[in-house]
Amino acid sequence: MQNVDELKKLVGEEAANLVKDGMKVGLGSGSTVYWMVKRLGERVQDGLNITAIPTSNTTAKWAVEFGVPLTDFSKVQQLDIAIDGADEVDKNLQLIKGGGGALLREKVVAAAAKEFIVIVDESKLVSHLGAFPLAVEVTPFGWEITSVSIADLGGTPTLRHKDGEVFVTDNGNYILDCSFNQILDPEALQKDLKMLVGVVETGLFVGMADKVIVGKADGVSSITK
Numbered sequence: 001m002q003n004v005d006e007l008k009k010l011v012g013e014e015a016a017n018l019v020k021d022g023m024k025v026g027l028g029s030g031s032t033v034y035w036m037v038k039r040l041g042e043r044v045q046d047g048l049n050i051t052a053i054p055t056s057n058t059t060a061k062w063a064v065e066f067g068v069p070l071t072d073f074s075k076v077q078q079l080d081i082a083i084d085g086a087d088e089v090d091k092n093l094q095l096i097k098g099g100g101g102a103l104l105r106e107k108v109v110a111a112a113a114k115e116f117i118v119i120v121d122e123s124k125l126v127s128h129l130g131a132f133p134l135a136v137e138v139t140p141f142g143w144e145i146t147s148v149s150i151a152d153l154g155g156t157p158t159l160r161h162k163d164g165e166v167f168v169t170d171n172g173n174y175i176l177d178c179s180f181n182q183i184l185d186p187e188a189l190q191k192d193l194k195m196l197v198g199v200v201e202t203g204l205f206v207g208m209a210d211k212v213i214v215g216k217a218d219g220v221s222s223i224t225k
């Protein structure tokens with residue numbers, strides 16, 4: 001029986017091995033992605049020629065540490081593949097992301113990729129999204145009233161803190177972690193949230209994932225659209 005960290009390593013390495021020579025790659029964020037970036041770095045040392053765009057400052061640091069060459073959207077308009085983790089995945093490949101607070105850049109990178117691959121251990125598979133609080137990135141100015149608007153949609157928002165301080169995203173925004181219990185219509189909720197003034201982006205990824213690679217105690221399986 002493998003523990004969760006071993007499963008994250010397994011799927012991270014599996015996904016890194018899907019990257020082909022010459023590709024432009026989106027690098028997600030989180031502890032599963034760490035293993036993917038590490039393995040990509042090994043492949044680059046072995047001669048793989050790629051360039052990558054990271055979705056967080058932390059991932060950028062890992063890429064530099066492991067020798068994965070980085071680029072940015074001033075030089076690259078489309079990515080061949082983006083690989084990222086998730087906090088919840090349902091059977092329709094709808095996702096909740098943003099546990100690490102990188103959801104905005106993650107969504108920009110996923111949207112710019114021809115193929116978006118999600119890597120998770122089996123504990124992330126759910127029948128309905130929503131047990132994991134939905135991260136909503138909001139402007140610091142007026143976050144209090146944005147929070148009230150989200151509550152009017154049925155959520156219970158909590159301002160995210162880290163190490164005793166308000167958590168600030170790489171984009172200088174705040175995160176409201178919003179409990180919705182069960183999210184029965186993720187697409188409708190995404191639309192409603194995006195209509196609110198002060199909401200920058202949400203951690204709901206609907207219709208974006210092409211494939212989910214799942215690490216299970218008995219091996220790796222994948223779910224495709």
Ligand SMILES: O=C(CO)[C@H](O)[C@H](O)COP(=O)(O)O
Nearest residue numbers: 030031032085098099100102
């Ligand atoms: O969305 C994310 C960060 O914003 C991560 O991909 C998500 O939280 C999963 O993280 P981990 O691989 O550490 O479980």
